[in-house]
Amino acid sequence: MTAAPLDAALIDAEAGEAPWQRALRHLVKRRAAIAGLGVVLFFVALAILAPLVSPYDPLATNWAAVRKPPSWLHPFGTDEIGRDVLARVIWGSRASLLAGLVSISLALAAGVPVGLVSGYAGGFVDGLLMRMVDAMLAIPFLILAIALAAFLGPSLANAMVAIGVSQTPIFARLTRGQVLVVKHEDYIEAARAIGNPHYRIVLRHIFPNIVPPLLVQATLAAAAAIIAEAALSFLGLGEQPPDPSWGSMLNTAKNFISQAPWMAVWPGLAIFSLVLSLNLFGDGLRDTLDPRRG
Amino acid sequence: MTAFLLRRVALIVPTLFFVSLLIFGLQQLLPADPALAMAGEERDPAVVAFLREKYHLNEPLPVRYWLWVKGITVGDFGESIRIKRPVRDLILEKLPVTGELAGLAMLVALCIGVPAGIIAAVKRDTAIDYGATMAALWGVSIPNFWLGILLIMLFSVTLGWLPASGFVSPAESLKQNLLTLIMPAFVLGNAIAAVMMRHTRSAMLQVLSADYVRTARAKGLSQASVILRHALRNALIPVVTLGALEFGALLSGAVLTEQVFTIPGFGKLIVDAVFNRDYAVVQGVVLCTALAYILLNLLADIAYVLINPRLRA
Numbered sequence: 001m002t003a004a005p006l007d008a009a010l011i012d013a014e015a016g017e018a019p020w021q022r023a024l025r026h027l028v029k030r031r032a033a034i035a036g037l038g039v040v041l042f043f044v045a046l047a048i049l050a051p052l053v054s055p056y057d058p059l060a061t062n063w064a065a066v067r068k069p070p071s072w073l074h075p076f077g078t079d080e081i082g083r084d085v086l087a088r089v090i091w092g093s094r095a096s097l098l099a100g101l102v103s104i105s106l107a108l109a110a111g112v113p114v115g116l117v118s119g120y121a122g123g124f125v126d127g128l129l130m131r132m133v134d135a136m137l138a139i140p141f142l143i144l145a146i147a148l149a150a151f152l153g154p155s156l157a158n159a160m161v162a163i164g165v166s167q168t169p170i171f172a173r174l175t176r177g178q179v180l181v182v183k184h185e186d187y188i189e190a191a192r193a194i195g196n197p198h199y200r201i202v203l204r205h206i207f208p209n210i211v212p213p214l215l216v217q218a219t220l221a222a223a224a225a226i227i228a229e230a231a232l233s234f235l236g237l238g239e240q241p242p243d244p245s246w247g248s249m250l251n252t253a254k255n256f257i258s259q260a261p262w263m264a265v266w267p268g269l270a271i272f273s274l275v276l277s278l279n280l281f282g283d284g285l286r287d288t289l290d291p292r293r294g
Numbered sequence: 295m296t297a298f299l300l301r302r303v304a305l306i307v308p309t310l311f312f313v314s315l316l317i318f319g320l321q322q323l324l325p326a327d328p329a330l331a332m333a334g335e336e337r338d339p340a341v342v343a344f345l346r347e348k349y350h351l352n353e354p355l356p357v358r359y360w361l362w363v364k365g366i367t368v369g370d371f372g373e374s375i376r377i378k379r380p381v382r383d384l385i386l387e388k389l390p391v392t393g394e395l396a397g398l399a400m401l402v403a404l405c406i407g408v409p410a411g412i413i414a415a416v417k418r419d420t421a422i423d424y425g426a427t428m429a430a431l432w433g434v435s436i437p438n439f440w441l442g443i444l445l446i447m448l449f450s451v452t453l454g455w456l457p458a459s460g461f462v463s464p465a466e467s468l469k470q471n472l473l474t475l476i477m478p479a480f481v482l483g484n485a486i487a488a489v490m491m492r493h494t495r496s497a498m499l500q501v502l503s504a505d506y507v508r509t510a511r512a513k514g515l516s517q518a519s520v521i522l523r524h525a526l527r528n529a530l531i532p533v534v535t536l537g538a539l540e541f542g543a544l545l546s547g548a549v550l551t552e553q554v555f556t557i558p559g560f561g562k563l564i565v566d567a568v569f570n571r572d573y574a575v576v577q578g579v580v581l582c583t584a585l586a587y588i589l590l591n592l593l594a595d596i597a598y599v600l601i602n603p604r605l606r607a
Contacts, residue, residue: 131305135312138584138591142546143564147580150568151323227437231550234439235565254443254554257458258451268440276435283431 023212026288033284039277043270047093056084058091058244067260077262080252088244089266095238095245096274099160099229100222106164107171108218112207114168115175120183120202130176136169145228149237156229156245159238163228167221174217178210185209212289219282223275230271246271295599302595306588313584314366317577318359324573327351331571332375345375366581372574374567381578384563389582391461392559395482395551396544398475400537402483403490408533410487411494415502416521426491433488438547442481442554449477459556478555482547486540493536497529504528531601538594545583 017025027033046053055075062082070077076085118129136144148162182188183206191205232238233247241248246267253264324331329345345351349372350358365372371381414426450458456477462470501507502525510524549561556562560579567575 127308131308132312134305134309135316135584138309138313138587139316139580140542140546140583140587142549143542143580143583146549146564146568147317147320147576148323150576151320151573223435230437231439234550235553235568237568250437250440250443254446257443257447261447261451264440264443264447268437268443271437271440272435275437276431279431279435 023288027284030284030287032280033288036277036280036282036284039273040281043093043274043277044097046090047097050091050094054087054090056087058083058087059242060084067256067263069260070262076266077260079249079263080256080260085249085263085266088249089246089270092244092246092249092267093270093274095156095233095243096226096229096271099156099163099238100226100278102160103163103167103225103229104218104222106161107167107221108214110164111168111171112175112214114172115177116179116202116207118172119176119179120198120206126176129172133169133172136166137173141166141224142228142231145232146235146237149232154237154240156233156239156243159229159232162232163225166228167225170221171214171217174213175210178213179206182206182209216282216286216289219278219285223278223282226271226275226278298599299596302592306592309588310585313581313588314363315359317581317584318362320577320580321573322355328573332573334571371578371581374572374575376567376570376572381574384575385560385578385582388558388560388563391557392545392548392552392561394464394471395475395478395548395557395559396541398479399482399486399544399547400540402479403486403540404537405487406483407487407490408494408530411491412498412521412526412529414491414495415498418499423495426495430488430491433484433491436484437550438481438485439550439554441484442477442551445477445481446554459554461555461557461559474555474557478551478557481554482544482551485547486543489540489543490533490536494529494533497532498525501525501529531598534601535594535598538590541590542583542587545587 060083062078065074065078065082067080068074068078068082074084074086076089079085079088114129114133118126118133139147144166145159145162148165149159152158152161179202188201188205191201196205229238230245230247230250233245234251236248236251239245239248241252249267250264253260253267256263321328327342328349329342329351330337332345332349333341350361353361362372369382371385373380374384377384410426410429414423417423446458449456457474461474464471502521504525507520507525510520515524545560548559549565551557552559552561553565560583564576564579566572567579
């Protein structure tokens with residue numbers, strides 16, 4: 001009996017809010033997502049403030065402190081040439097976060113326009129673009145990234161391009177799917193009826209309505225990109241030594257598992273914490289922005 | 295059904311065409327002349343000229359593409375410039391190793407992911423469900439190369455139970471073969487188990503609230519019978535396609551797992567080829583992976599229709 005008035009009151013309360021305000025209010029209620037966001041922001045702060053918070057120069061070698069276990073002087077221990085592992089983990093966060101940010105920006109910049117054109121135009125253009133996307137999706141993400149990094153040459157910049165290109169078809173497909181849903185809505189028909197040109201319909205009316213799922217996918221894809229960068233660096237195709245990166249630190253550490261296990265623990269834990277946090281935040285964001293999938 | 299099959303197979307043709315263009319195009323990304331890149335540091339002009347001739351690098355691009363595709367259709371994937379052996383032979387040699395690893399990993403994923411998904415769905419909103427969901431999130435977030443290193447630390451270095459690296463062929467010793475593959479298979483299967491758990495859980499939740507499951511319960515069937523005979527059979531339909539889709543993740547993961555455990559498989563072949571600048575091998579491996587992925591997707595789509603009576607009509 002009381003459900004209807006309660007619902008009505010709720011709708012009234014939500015009616016005065018902008019969609020982003022409502023989303024934010026729902027998001028802050030999800031403790032796991034907020035905790036994830038907190039950890040991500042912690043790593044972002046660490047990356048930005050690395051020169052201030054790092055206890056040592058990440059490249060400085062110390063032959064008197066080779067493979068020293070964690071101590072007050074070196075809380076995470078030292079590596080095979082006496083570099084401080086904590087300093088390298090702090091500076092390594094830059095490579096990981098940069099890879100996540102740049103590669104996803106590239107994937108969005110390339111994938112979203114393809115998806116918009118494909119979904120809106122339909123017909124032959126759609127078929128052609130989607131077969132290209134299928135071709136890219138047919139090659140496993142990391143294999144394509146490895147192949148691209150191999151031909152472009154090993155470096156962090158090329159690894160980011162490789163990851164971005166490999167993620168592009170995912171965004172193209174997602175965008176196209178969303179456009180197909182939105183383009184038959186009444187307000188799009190109305191925009192068309194009053195004589196808006198196609199580009200304006202796509203950019204002003206369709207695009208703003210497909211941003212939420214793209215945002216969710218971007219968060220989850222950033223987690224995948226960070227693992228991919230670490231994987232490429234682990235294989236020697238990403239950040240090149242002596243510059244610090246969590247993946248290349250693990251690559252070195254695997255040769256000293258019995259002598260210096262701490263070398264492998266901290267960079268791995270950093271990747272895991274950052275990726276888990278992004279996934280928690282992404283899941284929370286998805287549940288907030290798209291409750292049907294929650 | 296026949297119309298569906300024909301349509302599905304027809305869709306493969308343009309995809310294959312674009313895959314071939316993409317893989318052939320990789321070579322064009324080389325910052326320098328491919329012949330110079332392949333000739334090594336000496337860059338002997340005679341060697342460069344020979345390579346140009348051998349790989350038709352003097353021909354126009356469309357002609358080179360046509361010659362490359364023609365070779366592929368008769369199983370000629372080119373020759374490894376480092377090992378001086380046909381790429382096809384190298385791939386065929388490494389395929390069984392990665393095939394066994396991938397098969398065992400899929401077994402691990404099925405044995406962990408599906409039961410965990412069923413239990414999580416049946417015990418919805420309990421501590422077990424939250425625990426399983428959290429474990430799945432951990433599973434997708436943990437980098438498998440790090441997990442591999444941690445397992446080596448525990449089971450090889452500390453406990454001394456399992457070999458840290460290497461591979462023994464099953465023909466040589468099945469016991470040693472399994473001992474060398476237990477850790478890599480677990481590492482590789484872990485992330486897929488997590489994905490399978492999530493999918494099985496959501497599929498089971500949908501099925502458990504369906505009318506026919508309620509009818510089965512009303513008939514007085516036991517909980518086990520309702521879950522295993524009625525709900526699970528239908529819930530597993532999407533999991534079948536997932537198995538094929540996860541094949542890509544399995545191969546990507548195999549590259550890293552084989553590197554951590556020094557297993558001489560497909561993944562190690564491509565990584566070694568990258569560092570040896572053995573581009574024909576890189577292209578060959580990528581092409582084979584893509585072909586296998588396309589084929590498995592086709593088979594999964596067909597299986598999906600075959601086991602789902604509503605789609606067969």
